Amino acid sequence: MNHIKTYFTAFIWILPLLFGFTGAAQNIEIKGQVVEENSKQPLAFATVAIVEKTTNKALSGSITDDNGHFNLETESTNFYVQVSYMGFITKSIKTFEVKKNKVDLDVILLTEDAEQLNEVLVRAEVSRNEFKLDKRVFNVGRDISNTGASALEVLGNVPSVSVNIDGDISLRGSQGVQVLINGKPSILTEDSGSLGSITSDMIEKIEVITNPSAKYEAEGTSGIINIIIKKEERKGVNGSVSLNAGVPDNNSVGVSLNKRSEKFNLFTQMGLGRRSRPQDNEYINEDLINNTTLYNIGEEYRNEKFYTITLGTDYYLNDNNVFTLSGNYAFEDEDQPSDNNYQLFDVNDNLDSEWTRSETTEASNPKWQYELQYKRDFEDHEDHDLLISATGRSFSKDQNSTFHDETISGDDRDASQKTRTDFGENTYTFKIDYTKPFSEKWSMETGAQYVINDVSNDYEVQDLINGNYETNVGLTNIFEFDQNVLGVYATGAFKDGKWGIKPGLRYEYTQVDTYLVDTDEDNSQDYSNLFPSIHTSYKVSDAISLQAGYSNRIYRPRLWDLNPFFNIRNNFNIRQGNPDLQPEFTDSYEITSIFDVGGTSLNFGLFHRYTTEVIERVQTSVDNVIVTRPENIGTNSTVGIEFNTKYTPVNWLSFNVDFNYNHFVREGSYESTVFDFKGNQWNYKILAKFKLPADIDFEATSNYNSAYRTLQSEVSAIAFLDLGVRKKILKGKGVVSMSVRDLFASRYNEAVTIQDDFEAYSHRQRGRFVTFGFSYGFGKGDAMEYSGGRRR
Structure with a gap:
């Protein structure tokens, strides 16, 4: 089957009225909707091509949207339309009527290709x-x-x-x-x-x-x-099973099942496994007041057993009304040991004392989420619908840790501590969205959302004193965080041929309360904000499109930003929150263009962000103990460029390239220190895909992140490489694969902080991960390739 893959979309800002020109030729507009013949479900991402009748050469093309719709234009008068989709019989439409330079193909039905489905049940999809x-x-x-x-x-x-x-x-x-x-x-x-x-x-x-x-x-x-x-919606029973094994320990089993009938669509995903994530750490704290230096080298692990299950059903009351009930449960059983060696050197660089700190931590993390959703599709228009949903989610953590400090030489550092954490979070979201098209050109959206967030963190530290563990009152407290957000919005959209525009406005009211139970300290805030947005696009030609956008955004401080109490896991590098933090606000602008050149799509964008009340993490140091605390410090102005492209020089080789560069200007002060500076930051990704003989696929992903400056630190540049290879087996129903993440173990986080009264160095690294996988698909499903995943 010939799959024509020409990607088109509208791009960036610049109000269409600024162009003030149109092409001399009278373009013909072609529109329609692609639908699966059996289920009558829209086919998103189906390929639609305009083909020259004489030469059978593709003139232009597009991909259908989420509802199967497409809209194309051509200057040619001698053409036909070809519609294709993996697993379906390609359809060519050569008979149609042109009225006022418009062609309405209405609904195009595609039929499954049974022979092709048997061949590609498990396929290597191209991104x-x-x-x-x-x-x-x-x-x-x-x-x-x-x-x-x-x-x-x-x-x-x-x-x-x-x-x-x-x-x-x-x-x-x-x-x-x-x-x-x-x-x-x-x-x-x-x-x-x-x-x-x-x-x-x-x-x-x-x-x-x-x-x-x-x-x-x-x-x-x-x-x-x-x-x-993913949620499979084809009729019948479909499913996948997968196995994965990796080094370091990453073993899992996954199952995906789906059954679709006329009235019900039942779906589930299940998985279980275990994984281990080691990390090497190195810290150097220099106290420039007392001229002492603390070295800390250690290793920590996060070993987990996990279980997860998702269950859900769609109930089709009729063609226009659907109820969905779904739930997710995940449970993690954690074991987090760590070992650290500390060395303290005096002003003459002589070893003053040395000791070790070991940790044993066990934790259980149950997570729940459940949702009831109702969708009403109105008969007057495909995109006229009403969506109402109610969602609840809950997360809790029961964690216990024991720390032992043992002196090797010098001052007596022997000590033992215990910590207990009981964390609970409950969030409830109620949402309604309504979409109404008034014509082919005009449409509107409106809706509301109310979010209730209730969090409590009960944290206790105990010190071993005279053989008994006693509560350390200064480090123990219960922190309660409650946040309610009400949002109401409305957007309008207009699209006419080559250009479109979509303005919108959102109102949000926020109420935040924090309370430290043991110290009886509370902090309450409430504020109202308007958040405007506008997007517009202009299609210069079949090969060039422009798009632009503006939006106003907010970042609200969260629990760990606000909680002033800290974990003592590393008691010389401590992070704590700030209950007085204010939210950040950002104005974001962007202009983007896309060029389609000989089957290669080039995307180039320019963006600007201006943020006020910027939240930065400020470090202070006393006696080699570095405390990091978030503060609102000034403004940040960022201007950047972005470039993406996909290039296929030959049919067995393709490249995806992504490049980002930005220049930022920081202005602000904290206490008596002025933090005004400028900096640059850039990164790239190059993904190369190779199709090899014997039905083998190979790919390599190269990443580079430049060095950059933060408020107080310099962060080092890194480069790393990921590899993957895969082969289909069992007549295409199964696949075996191997991936290597961070092949050269060169991905790390390294930072240097230089201040008047202290200097700090940190280096953290996880290392290489190798994973082997096998998956098998049955029914009409694809092999799921379930994995244990990675938990940070």
Whole structure:
């Protein structure tokens, strides 16, 4: 089957009225919707091509949207339309009527190709990128380097996104990213570690929204990353099973099942396994007041057993009304040992004392999420719908740790401590969205959302005194955090031929209360904000499109930003929160263009972010104890460029290239210190895919992150390489694969801090990970390639 893959989308800013020109030729507009013949479900990402009748050469093309719709233009008058989709019979439409330079193909039905389905039940999908008015969609497919990877690691391979070894996610070099699952906040995105419960096999696509419209909640100054989870909807029974084994220890079993009938669609995903994540650490703290130096070299582990299950059902009351009930349960049983060696040197660089600190930590982490959703499709228009949902999510942690300090030489450092953590979080989200098209050109969206967040962290430290453990009152407390956010929004959209525009406005009211129980200290805030957004696009020609956008965003301080009490795991490098923190606000602008040159798509963008009340982590030091605490410090102005392209020089080799560069200006002060400075930051990713003989696929992903400056530190540059290889077996129904992440063990986090009264050095590294996988698909499903994932 001939699959024509020409990617088109609208790009960047510049109000269409600025162009003031149109082509002399009268373009013909072609539109329609692609639908699966049996289930009558829309086919997203089907390829639609305009083909010259005489030469059979593709003139232009596009990919259908989430609802199967497409809209194309051509200057040719001698053409036909070809529609194709993997696993379906290609359809050529050569008879149609042109009225007023418009062709309405209405609904195009595609029929499954049974022969082809048998051949490609498990296939090596090529990652495909799609550019929409207010977001970019990356259909991650089954990139081999993602074998054995968690959602966190998959995100690291997405253009514009960076993930460091601590699990901190950045978008275009800036943190403050809001991560969603299926368009909603999730308990699995509350911290980067929980993303280990989402594995690469579960992900259908990832949406990167650098300038979200007013429809999305305003949280996330850098933008939004939306992870779309797969849900099979074909009739009959479909499923997959997978096995993974890796070094360091990463072993898992996964099962995916789906059954679809006329009224019900039942789906489930289950997994269990164990994993180990070692990390080497090195810290050097220099006290320039007392001229002493503390060296700390250690190793820590996070060993986990995990279980996860997702259950859900769609109930089709009729063709226009669907109820969905779904739930997710994940449980992690953690063992976190660590060993550290400390050496303290005096002013003459003589060893003053040496001791070790060992840790044993056990924790259990149950996570729940449940959702009831109702969707009403109105008969007057395909995109006229109402969506109502209620979601609850809960996360708790029961953790106990024991620390022993043992003197090797010098001053007596012998000591023992215990800590206990009882953490609980409950979040409830109620949401309603309504979409109404008034015509083919005009449409509107409106809705509301109310989020209730209730968190409690009970933390106790006990010191061994005279053979008995006694509570350390100064380090023990219960911290309660309550936050309620009400949001209401409205957007309008107009699209006419070559250009479109989508303005919007969102109102949010926030109420935050924090309370330290033992010390009876409370802090309450409430504030109202308006968040405007606007997006526009202009199609210069079949090969050139422009898009632009603006949005206003907020970052609200979270529990760990606000809680002033700290963990004593490393009692010489302490992090604590600040209950007086104020939210950040960001104005974000971008202009993007896309060029389609001989089958190669080039995307070039320019962006600018201006942030006020910037939250920065400030380090202070007393007697070699470094305390890191967040503070609101001034403003940050960032200007950057972004470049993405896919190039296929020959049919067995393709390259995906992503490059980001930004220049920032920081202005601000804290107490008596002025923090004004400028800096640059850039990174690139190059993904090379090779199709080898014997049905073997091979890929290599090269990453480079430049050195950059933070408020007080210099962070070192890093370069690392990931590899993957895969082969189909069992007549295409199974696949075996191997991936190597960080081949040269060169991915680390290294920073140097130089201040008037202290200097600090830190180096953290995880090392190489190798994973072997096998998966098998049955029914009409694909091999799921379930993995244990990675938990930070």
